[in-house]
Amino acid sequence: MPPEPGLPFRPLSALPSRGARLAAYAAVILGGLAGGLIGYALVDVQCSGSCETPLGLGLFVGAVVTAGGTSIVAVLVLPALGEWRELQDRQ
Template structure:
């Protein structure tokens, strides 16, 4: 049941395995710094909210309203900084992804050029007149 030689599987050397693909996600340090910034902004917003509300209260004080102002200020500041942090981390990830795509495209072009030169130098022995 031998139907002849197997068909050729490749036309040249197999390119080396490029290894694992790098993640385009922001680094752990960048994410940790974003969380620290959000927490600090929440604390600062809480202090500002408390101070503004406490100043608007009379000398008798209104601790419930001051606490409410602190909570609202903390939430507003933390949400605002969180939005900026998320947008920044996404931009960093997209920038890194674009750099990786450019590098991969350059590697592919370089490999294609190298394989093209190798194929041009090595004649195909199956063609007539190319036998040693």
């Protein structure tokens, strides 16, 4: 399919831009760190005495759950960015 007149030629690609992928990666890392801190703090508030294992589990579970949730959002947002870019190119 030839490009429409007046539009710059750009080969079709399903990959989002490098900046968008880096931003998504950074968001997943920051989400995991924040979740780990929240999990650690929740266990720290509720536990007294020797709490190394529960604190570690709270840190791990909080980090994994929030990083997983952030990655799901990133996977949904990245294709939408490509679609928005395509719509802007058409206008």
